[in-house]
Amino acid sequence: MDERRWKNLNGCSSSGRLSCGGATSSSSGQYETVWECVIPYVQDPRDRDAVSLVCKLWCEIDAITRKHVTIALCYTATPQRLSGRFPYLESLKLKGKPRAAMFNLIPEDWGGYVTPWVEEIVRSFGRMKVLHFRRMIVKDSDLELLATSAGRVLEVLRLDKCSGFSTDGLLHIGRMCRNLRNLFMEESSIIEKDGEWLRELALNNTVLESLNFYMTYLTEVRSGDLELIARRCPSLALMKISDCDISDLIGFFRAAASLEEFGGGSFSEPPGQVGEGVFNEQLERYADVVFPARLCRLGLTYLGKAELPIVYPVAARLKKLDLLYALLDTEAHCQLLQSCPNLEFLETRNVIGDRGLEVLAQFCKKMKRLRIERGDDEQGMEDVEGVVTQRGLMALARGCLELEYLAVYVSDITNASLECIGSHSKNLCDFRLVLLDREERITDLPLDNGVRSLLTGCHKLRRFALYLRLGGLTDEGLGYIGRYSPNVRWMLLGCVGESDAGLLEFSKGCPSLQKLEMRGCRFSERALAMAALHLTSLRYLWVQGYRPSGNCRDLLTMVRPYWNIELIPARQVVVPDQDGGEIVEDHPAHILAYYSLAGQRMDFPATVTPLDPNTLI
Amino acid sequence: MARSAIEHDFFSKKKESNGLPPAVKSHKIERRRSFRDIQGVISKMNPEVVKSVIENGSLGGNKRKPAVSSPKETQTNISPFPVCDPTLRLGCGHNGKNDEKNAPMTIFYNGIVAVFDVSPNQAQGILKVAEERLPESAELSESNPYNQENLLDGDFPMKRTKSLQVFLKKRKESRGRNSS
Numbered sequence: 001m002d003e004r005r006w007k008n009l010n011g012c013s014s015s016g017r018l019s020c021g022g023a024t025s026s027s028s029g030q031y032e033t034v035w036e037c038v039i040p041y042v043q044d045p046r047d048r049d050a051v052s053l054v055c056k057l058w059c060e061i062d063a064i065t066r067k068h069v070t071i072a073l074c075y076t077a078t079p080q081r082l083s084g085r086f087p088y089l090e091s092l093k094l095k096g097k098p099r100a101a102m103f104n105l106i107p108e109d110w111g112g113y114v115t116p117w118v119e120e121i122v123r124s125f126g127r128m129k130v131l132h133f134r135r136m137i138v139k140d141s142d143l144e145l146l147a148t149s150a151g152r153v154l155e156v157l158r159l160d161k162c163s164g165f166s167t168d169g170l171l172h173i174g175r176m177c178r179n180l181r182n183l184f185m186e187e188s189s190i191i192e193k194d195g196e197w198l199r200e201l202a203l204n205n206t207v208l209e210s211l212n213f214y215m216t217y218l219t220e221v222r223s224g225d226l227e228l229i230a231r232r233c234p235s236l237a238l239m240k241i242s243d244c245d246i247s248d249l250i251g252f253f254r255a256a257a258s259l260e261e262f263g264g265g266s267f268s269e270p271p272g273q274v275g276e277g278v279f280n281e282q283l284e285r286y287a288d289v290v291f292p293a294r295l296c297r298l299g300l301t302y303l304g305k306a307e308l309p310i311v312y313p314v315a316a317r318l319k320k321l322d323l324l325y326a327l328l329d330t331e332a333h334c335q336l337l338q339s340c341p342n343l344e345f346l347e348t349r350n351v352i353g354d355r356g357l358e359v360l361a362q363f364c365k366k367m368k369r370l371r372i373e374r375g376d377d378e379q380g381m382e383d384v385e386g387v388v389t390q391r392g393l394m395a396l397a398r399g400c401l402e403l404e405y406l407a408v409y410v411s412d413i414t415n416a417s418l419e420c421i422g423s424h425s426k427n428l429c430d431f432r433l434v435l436l437d438r439e440e441r442i443t444d445l446p447l448d449n450g451v452r453s454l455l456t457g458c459h460k461l462r463r464f465a466l467y468l469r470l471g472g473l474t475d476e477g478l479g480y481i482g483r484y485s486p487n488v489r490w491m492l493l494g495c496v497g498e499s500d501a502g503l504l505e506f507s508k509g510c511p512s513l514q515k516l517e518m519r520g521c522r523f524s525e526r527a528l529a530m531a532a533l534h535l536t537s538l539r540y541l542w543v544q545g546y547r548p549s550g551n552c553r554d555l556l557t558m559v560r561p562y563w564n565i566e567l568i569p570a571r572q573v574v575v576p577d578q579d580g581g582e583i584v585e586d587h588p589a590h591i592l593a594y595y596s597l598a599g600q601r602m603d604f605p606a607t608v609t610p611l612d613p614n615t616l617i
Numbered sequence: 618m619a620r621s622a623i624e625h626d627f628f629s630k631k632k633e634s635n636g637l638p639p640a641v642k643s644h645k646i647e648r649r650r651s652f653r654d655i656q657g658v659i660s661k662m663n664p665e666v667v668k669s670v671i672e673n674g675s676l677g678g679n680k681r682k683p684a685v686s687s688p689k690e691t692q693t694n695i696s697p698f699p700v701c702d703p704t705l706r707l708g709c710g711h712n713g714k715n716d717e718k719n720a721p722m723t724i725f726y727n728g729i730v731a732v733f734d735v736s737p738n739q740a741q742g743i744l745k746v747a748e749e750r751l752p753e754s755a756e757l758s759e760s761n762p763y764n765q766e767n768l769l770d771g772d773f774p775m776k777r778t779k780s781l782q783v784f785l786k787k788r789k790e791s792r793g794r795n796s797s
Contacts, residue, residue, distance in 0.1 A: 102778050102779070103776035103777065103778060103779075104776060104779060104782075105776060187778075187779070187780055215780040217783070269791060269795070301784075324780075324781065324784070325780075325784045327788070349781075373777075373778075373781055374775070374777060374781070375785070376785050376788075376789070378789075381785075381788075381789065381792075434775070436775070437775060467775075494773075495773070519773060520773035544773070545773055588773070
């Protein structure tokens with residue numbers, strides 16, 4: 001299709017004009033033109049998928065007007081196939097390692113290399129403005145290639161939980177990507193050589209809107225460079241950094257007039273824990289910290305009770321609060337949250353406690369997303385009140401009716417609390433519950449009925465995770481999950497069910513389930529293989545913990561065209577322990593299976609084995 | 618083969634389908650029956666069942682492709698029909714004496730014809746297994762279920778994200794410093 005026609009087609013959606021030039025006068029030409037004008041407005045990828053199946057013309061229109069593609073696993077297609085199908089792509093999201101990599105379960109060299117993709121982008125995608133690599137391996141050479149070849153066009157670069165690169169690679173990005181509006185590196189493992197990359201970014205960029213190197217543990221960050229960025233980039237709306245004392249950022253906050261979101265930084269510890277003097281000293285140190293006028297999203301690392309007074313002036317306008325890495329006890333949570341009536345998004349640890357959830361339910365009626373992570377299990381490390389149970393959940397469900405996302409680690413649970421969520425949380429799209437293993441006795445197990453009530457009540461549910469323990473969910477309960485989750489696309493099931501019968505019953509349902517992760521269940525290889533065949537929408541399966549057959553013989557049941565099966569055999573991993581020494585961890589075997597148009601991948605490390613049916617028969 | 622092989626109709630093509638005809642009742646092989654019919658019947662069987670039967674018969678060489686042509690075919694190379702691999706024979710510890718107890722048992726599977734010298738008891742055992750559904754990892758699941766469960770539970774400690782792990786560790790270290 002020629003350049004002029006492409007321009008006309010893309011002109012339709014970007015400028016909002018309905019009339020398109022270049023139409024022929026014949027009736028079929030006008031007919032074509034109508035579709036050429038309409039289709040670019042269709043944004044949802046599933047709708048686009050349907051559009052492309054109608055006829056060749058529509059497929060062609062879809063192909064040349066598609067702006068964004070997400071490839072949920074980078075090994076499902078080749079870069080060449082992508083460029084052949086969508087030559088004018090402007091935005092690409094690629095995901096590599098299994099999600100379990102976030103929990104240190106996947107070997108570091110598992111795969112997910114961006115190199116072949118970067119090479120193809122530079123070769124064939126002249127319009128690529130937005131790149132998002134998630135859990136992939138990125139090398140300095142990849143960044144250099146991107147910067148030199150696509151540097152002028154690149155506007156958004158997200159290296160999301162990636163690894164394999166150093167600050168040298170970032171140096172190229174800082175120097176060459178003058179149109180970069182968004183640089184995201186949160187939770188990436190970066191090898192730090194120096195802090196020059198930040199300086200280069202500060203010197204060469206004036207359009208930066210968002211810079212995020214939160215949780216990257218970079219230490220050579222100079223507050224002066226941050227202030228320089230704030231002064232030179234008037235549109236800077238988001239800044240999330242690694243550790244840097246907040247008292248050194250007073251100048252930065254003064255300069256960042258447009259800042260809406262800040263995360264990271266750090267507070268130095270009060271010298272001792274004695275008397276009033278300590279609090280006053282802390283306050284003096286941080287008293288001059290004034291957050292910008294538009295700041296409404298905040299997360300301060302190591303924020304303690306003594307430093308809370310700097311947050312209170314902005315509390316009333318806070319929409320998002322990150323207390324995951326704060327040092328607040330239950331009482332401090334209660335005090336702070338009472339002052340946040342506009343809060344929509346809260347992340348914290350279970351130190352918030354049931355009492356904190358009750359405060360949330362009472363004062364924060366606009367809550368949409370709540371994530372409660374697992375604090376320290378050790379005695380005395382967290383507040384004694386710092387446990388979340390059915391009491392907090394029920395208060396939350398009744399008080400915060402706008403809830404869309406809820407992820408929580410609980411120490412105790414009842415069916416009634418899950419029913420309560422089902423009755424009240426009608427907007428819930430994403431629900432994740434993990435039952436901690438510290439308490440031996442749980443009030444009310446199994447959770448079959450509660451889970452059923454929750455699933456039937458929360459009809460918008462798209463993502464669902466349930467991580468329990470032996471006895472937490474019977475086979476019947478597992479069957480309920482299959483039967484009552486019509487729209488769920490992703491599931492994580494941990495330690496659920498009793499036997500293969502439960503899994504087989506489950507696999508008769510879940511009509512929309514595309515991605516299934518399972519851990520610590522007791523299903524046999526054969527049942528897993530059968531389930532994979534039954535689940536009609538399944539395109540990705542990850543399992544750790546199963547009853548193996550000899551030689552993976554039973555997995556053969558699910559061998560079929562385009563279905564790649566990989567194994568990570570059981571291994572032992574040496575990890576540093578808490579006291580600076582080393583311990584050996586046992587990692588049970590994994591199965592990973594996924595649909596792919598690219599055939600078996602060619603870059604297996606020693607720790608991963610493809611399942612080759614020919615060697616097993 | 619000096620004497621006629623015992624043929625058992627365990628595809629249930631004939632009316633008599635249960636049990637094993639004793640060695641005394643020696644039937645002639647129906648050479649009229651074409652290989653294609655046999656293959657057609659085999660394809661209806663659960664491959665798992667047949668495979669396990671072959672494995673139970675300690676068929677060591679089943680990975681190899683059959684290299685010898687069938688007795689019926691004169692070509693030696695590519696044959697669409699099942700071919701007989703005379704190496705696939707099970708010796709049951711007899712010296713090849715003409716023992717009345719042992720008789721050849723012929724199994725057709727996936728293009729291979731295998732012949733075993735088995736006693737009637739062994740044959741009965743093989744056929745019993747073939748007639749049952751294949752138990753699902755029976756050995757693994759039935760023995761020591763609790764041990765299995767314990768093993769599985771113990772091996773799956775709950776994991777944290779890296780950032781949280783690092784944060785909690787740092788906090789613990791600094792508390793340790795403060796208290797000392």
